[in-house]
Amino acid sequence: MKDGIHPNYRDVVFVDQSNGFQFVTRSTVSTKDTIEIDGKTMPLVKLETTSESHPFYTGQQKSIDNLGGRVEKFRNKFARLGTPAKK
Secondary structure (H helix, E strand, O other), rough: OOOOOOOOOOOEEEEEEOOOOOEEEEOOOOOEEEEOOOOOEEEEEEEEEOOOHHHHOOOOOOOOOHHHOOOHHHHHHOOOOOOOOOO
């Protein structure tokens, strides 16, 4: 392999800002933040959400049908008009 053309592939710590969940994986992402884990200083990437906090993965997701969304409001509003009879 040629020297100097490949990105720096190394261990990086990702932190979920909503709940503090951390995980270490390998990545080429560049960041100025660092964190010390187990005596090693590693690059740090801060995330808004991960599978630990996202409603889809935590089972907290709410269905639009159960919340009476826009479609349901429309149906309720115009239900009294009914559909015209076919001739």
